[in-house]
Amino acid sequence: MPPRPAADHRRLRLAYEKIVGADAVQSAPDELLVYESDGLTLFRATADVVVFPCSTDEVSACVRLANAEGLPFVARGAGTGLAGGCLPSEGGVVIALTRMNRILEIDTANQLAVVEPGLVNLHLSQALQPQGYCYAPDPSSQLACTIGGNVANNSGGPHTLKYGVTTNHVLGLEVVLPDGEVVWLGGKVRDGQGYDLVGVFVGSEGTFGIATKVVVRIVRRPEAVRTLLAVFDVLDHASRTVAAITARGLTPAALEMIDQLTIQAVEDAYGAGYPRDAAAALLIELDGLAMGLDEEAERVEAACRENGAREVRRARDERERQLLWKGRKAAFGAYGRISPAYMVMDGVIPRTRLPEILRAVEGIAQTHGLRVGNVFHAGDGNLHPNILYDPRRPGEVDRVLQAGAAIMRACVDVGGSISGEHGIGLEKRDFMSWIFSPADLDAMAAVKAAFNPGGRCNPGKVFPTAKSCVPGELGEALHPLEASGLIQRL
Amino acid sequence: MDATLLRSLTDLVGAAHCWGGADRGPFAVDGRTPSAVVFPGSAEETAHVVRLAGEAGVPVIPWGGGTAMGVGGPPPDGALVLGTRRLSRVLEHEPGDLTATVEAGITLDALQAALGRRGQWWPLDPPEPARATVGGILATNAAGPRRHAYGTARDLVLGIRVAGADGRLVRAGGKVVKNVAGYDLVKLYIGAFGTLGVIVEVTLKLRPRPEADLVVAATFGDLDRAAAAATRLLGSSLLPHAVELLNGGATVTAGLGPAGAGLLAGFDGLATAVTWQAAEATRLLEGTAAQDVRRLDGAAAARALALVAELGVTPRVPVAVAEAGVLPVEVGVYLGAAEAAARTAGLTLRASARAGEGMVTLVLEAPADRRAGGATAVHALAALRQRAQASGGHLTLVRAPLAVKEALGAWGPVGPALGLMHAVKSRLDPRGILNPGRFVGGL
Numbered sequence: 001m002p003p004r005p006a007a008d009h010r011r012l013r014l015a016y017e018k019i020v021g022a023d024a025v026q027s028a029p030d031e032l033l034v035y036e037s038d039g040l041t042l043f044r045a046t047a048d049v050v051v052f053p054c055s056t057d058e059v060s061a062c063v064r065l066a067n068a069e070g071l072p073f074v075a076r077g078a079g080t081g082l083a084g085g086c087l088p089s090e091g092g093v094v095i096a097l098t099r100m101n102r103i104l105e106i107d108t109a110n111q112l113a114v115v116e117p118g119l120v121n122l123h124l125s126q127a128l129q130p131q132g133y134c135y136a137p138d139p140s141s142q143l144a145c146t147i148g149g150n151v152a153n154n155s156g157g158p159h160t161l162k163y164g165v166t167t168n169h170v171l172g173l174e175v176v177l178p179d180g181e182v183v184w185l186g187g188k189v190r191d192g193q194g195y196d197l198v199g200v201f202v203g204s205e206g207t208f209g210i211a212t213k214v215v216v217r218i219v220r221r222p223e224a225v226r227t228l229l230a231v232f233d234v235l236d237h238a239s240r241t242v243a244a245i246t247a248r249g250l251t252p253a254a255l256e257m258i259d260q261l262t263i264q265a266v267e268d269a270y271g272a273g274y275p276r277d278a279a280a281a282l283l284i285e286l287d288g289l290a291m292g293l294d295e296e297a298e299r300v301e302a303a304c305r306e307n308g309a310r311e312v313r314r315a316r317d318e319r320e321r322q323l324l325w326k327g328r329k330a331a332f333g334a335y336g337r338i339s340p341a342y343m344v345m346d347g348v349i350p351r352t353r354l355p356e357i358l359r360a361v362e363g364i365a366q367t368h369g370l371r372v373g374n375v376f377h378a379g380d381g382n383l384h385p386n387i388l389y390d391p392r393r394p395g396e397v398d399r400v401l402q403a404g405a406a407i408m409r410a411c412v413d414v415g416g417s418i419s420g421e422h423g424i425g426l427e428k429r430d431f432m433s434w435i436f437s438p439a440d441l442d443a444m445a446a447v448k449a450a451f452n453p454g455g456r457c458n459p460g461k462v463f464p465t466a467k468s469c470v471p472g473e474l475g476e477a478l479h480p481l482e483a484s485g486l487i488q489r490l
Numbered sequence: 491m492d493a494t495l496l497r498s499l500t501d502l503v504g505a506a507h508c509w510g511g512a513d514r515g516p517f518a519v520d521g522r523t524p525s526a527v528v529f530p531g532s533a534e535e536t537a538h539v540v541r542l543a544g545e546a547g548v549p550v551i552p553w554g555g556g557t558a559m560g561v562g563g564p565p566p567d568g569a570l571v572l573g574t575r576r577l578s579r580v581l582e583h584e585p586g587d588l589t590a591t592v593e594a595g596i597t598l599d600a601l602q603a604a605l606g607r608r609g610q611w612w613p614l615d616p617p618e619p620a621r622a623t624v625g626g627i628l629a630t631n632a633a634g635p636r637r638h639a640y641g642t643a644r645d646l647v648l649g650i651r652v653a654g655a656d657g658r659l660v661r662a663g664g665k666v667v668k669n670v671a672g673y674d675l676v677k678l679y680i681g682a683f684g685t686l687g688v689i690v691e692v693t694l695k696l697r698p699r700p701e702a703d704l705v706v707a708a709t710f711g712d713l714d715r716a717a718a719a720a721t722r723l724l725g726s727s728l729l730p731h732a733v734e735l736l737n738g739g740a741t742v743t744a745g746l747g748p749a750g751a752g753l754l755a756g757f758d759g760l761a762t763a764v765t766w767q768a769a770e771a772t773r774l775l776e777g778t779a780a781q782d783v784r785r786l787d788g789a790a791a792a793r794a795l796a797l798v799a800e801l802g803v804t805p806r807v808p809v810a811v812a813e814a815g816v817l818p819v820e821v822g823v824y825l826g827a828a829e830a831a832a833r834t835a836g837l838t839l840r841a842s843a844r845a846g847e848g849m850v851t852l853v854l855e856a857p858a859d860r861r862a863g864g865a866t867a868v869h870a871l872a873a874l875r876q877r878a879q880a881s882g883g884h885l886t887l888v889r890a891p892l893a894v895k896e897a898l899g900a901w902g903p904v905g906p907a908l909g910l911m912h913a914v915k916s917r918l919d920p921r922g923i924l925n926p927g928r929f930v931g932g933l
Binding site: 110111154160164168185195196198200250289348352380418420422428432435436441442443448 | 585641727728848904907908917
């Protein structure tokens with residue numbers, strides 16, 4: 001899209017100020033910089049204007065104005081997404097939900113809460129804690145990410161192994177549809193009649209409209225918790241143990257794996273108490289009723305030892321537990337000390353194929369002359385190989401993207417999928433045809449068209465480029481993978 | 491049926507699996523007999539059947555075990571019943587991954603038997619597992635008491651394959667337990683009553699079979715006392731997998747004998763934990779107004795829960811079976827209102843509720859010494875539907891004579907989202923050939 005003439009830009013800004021107020025519109029170049037990408041900083045685009053509505057009516061009016069102006073628009077929470085999901089369109093509108101961050105209702109008797117989309121995930125659980133409840137989906141970015149963003153991505157987290165992902169915890173949504181109409185999908189009562197529009201909206205990555213209220217399911221905090229750290233001298237032993245635990249009929253609340261490279265980075269940064277010389281460690285958490293929990297922990301420990309664990313530690317108190325989790329949750333940040341940049345991959349495979357896929361990932365990294373750190377949700381086979389690189393080195397970014405694509409391909413080849421929790425966004429839309437046939441994509445496109453017939457709501461995401469609703473809507477340069485010949489448009 | 495179409499179908503599936511004569515009788519619904527019944531033998535054949543029917547403009551009625559055909563509006567005349575009974579294989583079972591992929595026509599009992607050989611199961615307990623198929627269970631979003639802990643089909647299905655209205659096979663989801671690639675059409679096909687696609691294959695999320703499984707059962711003088719006890723149980727730190735509130739009529743069905751009301755609490759998991767929870771639950775209930783608290787083990791526990799799940803499965807057609815959804819805290823009061831409405835209408839009521847979920851099953855019957863007209867039932871159900879809707883809930887007729895369904899409406903009003911549902915339907919089934927006239931709001 002050619003840049004907007006200055007007078008037109010001013011007119012657009014004034015029109016938005018009329019809706020949200022002069023202090024809730026950003027359109028100066030330096031203001032727009034912050035919003036030109038999400039956590040996937042490889043891809044950037046400059047919006048025309050960023051607006052901060054504080055009510056459903058304002059969101060609706062912002063959407064209607066974008067439509068009237070013929071502009072694409074995208075919703076944005078905290079911008080922590082890792083797939084380019086809230087990357088704006090060049091010259092489009094960003095509708096930021098961060099001012100809509102209230103908890104509207106907490107109803108523990110009916111085990112639900114009603115919240116605004118800009119509410120930070122962790123703040124919800126913190127607000128519920130005094131009453132003994134929590135919101136179960138706990139992405140590692142929960143200190144910053146918002147419920148609305150969680151809804152868009154169907155976000156996961158370590159404890160979703162036992163408790164389920166976002167879609168298992170959303171009962172209803174108030175949505176501003178892409179034409180500005182406001183409609184309720186689902187509600188507080190379960191199993192509403194008709195199609196499960198809530199279920200298909202969750203994970204639609206902002207392409208079906210903007211959620212302005214979310215009815216979430218809340219769960220009672222577990223009575224007791226046991227947190228174990230199993231230490232292995234051989235990576236294969238650790239990855240074998242994951243399926244072995246499942247095979248014994250044990251269902252941990254969380255089962256995370258951290259490899260040596262990551263352990264060392266974490267220890268240098270935080271001193272979380274992980275052994276630096278381990279090939280890998282498993283962080284295993286069990287929760288539930290106090291009665292029987294120690295027995296479960298013993299069974300898990302036995303599974304670890306039988307598969308080669310050299311040591312299994314138990315956190316003795318909440319402080320030790322928090323420290324172990326800090327090591328896990330802040331691992332991405334720790335990479336920043338050992339590498340100028342890193343690319344977070346997200347793939348998922350059947351957990352029985354874990355040993356084989358980790359070997360494949362290491363092989364791919366070596367072939368491309370890159371280092372990879374693995375810290376991920378081993379319990380549900382959700383991999384996060386993190387490719388460390390230096391963007392200043394010529395050709396390095398290309399090799400990173402090639403290695404990333406090869407890792408995705410390996411996941412698909414063992415029966416997995418191309419995204420466990422970060423979403424398709426921009427990053428992986430051209431991999432969709434690796435796992436979906438034209439008929440499969442057509443069905444998805446049909447549902448998208450029902451919600452978003454005009455194609456202006458977060459265009460260019462999720463679908464392989466040729467399948468986008470509005471032809472030529474992005475007009476950007478060739479994706480690097482395309483340029484290197486690794487992928488093709490359909 | 492058009493002779494050309496019949497011949498094409500016969501050529502496709504074989505004469506043995508294409509019924510056009512008197513053998514169509516059992517497949518009549520609400521007095522409407524289909525023009526033919528076909529049983530394709532594969533996913534591809536199923537898709538081909540749908541394509542042929544679509545091209546000829548003949549509506550398709552998917553038919554699994556036929557246990558829920560009474561739900562919804564009557565089918566159009568001259569439709570084609572597509573039976574899935576030949577799609578009955580377990581295609582894959584990966585115990586290490588806790589996943590299995592099955593053809594949609596497999597019955598729930600057959601599925602559990604196959605999974606049980608490796609100590610696993612699919613933790614859903616809808617009624618009539620010997621007849622109900624996985625595909626049908628998904629299409630109707632059928633569930634039972636265990637949904638309290640394990641959720642419903644939308645929480646237990648990883649991937650799905652359907653024959654779309656255009657005769658193409660479509661996959662959604664995948665085979666892994668976490669997957670956000672693409673739109674979650676699995677959620678859409680579940681509970682859609684076959685109106686968006688005929689389910690042919692499903693990948694299921696499994697659980698290990700629990701070590702121990704039992705029920706603590708209690709009877710009470712009246713519903714208020716039973717509801718209060720349920721509230722205390724739900725507010726405790728115990729973790730039941732089922733909490734069923736029963737009215738007086740249902741306590742007899744559940745095998746607890748006559749009482750004002752009853753409560754069943756199911757517990758499963760590690761043997762030591764289950765034994766402890768049973769003792770704690772017993773103590774808790776004895777501290778309420780319970781008249782009689784007993785522990786049921788093994789087969790007795792399973793039978794009690796199954797009898798409750800099958801409250802609406804009666805040899806003769808009752809006056810009406812309905813399912814309502816309300817807020818969990820409203821369940822006790824709602825059951826009380828249902829009893830009052832039944833009394834006013836001169837009917838008997840057997841009712842149970844998943845107290846933690848807000849789901850209520852209502853079985854209205856005529857007392858043995860009288861024949862009650864459907865008109866009074868309609869009036870009672872209309873009031874109960876309005877009551878449910880007042881708190882954002884709903885009431886669906888599950889089984890009732892056609893006259894009752896037509897007077898009351900099988901479904902209630904859906905609200906403003908109906909427009910969006912129609913948009914989805916019209917894009918996935920533009921000719922409207924998949925189970926037309928039966929689902930909500932004319933979808």
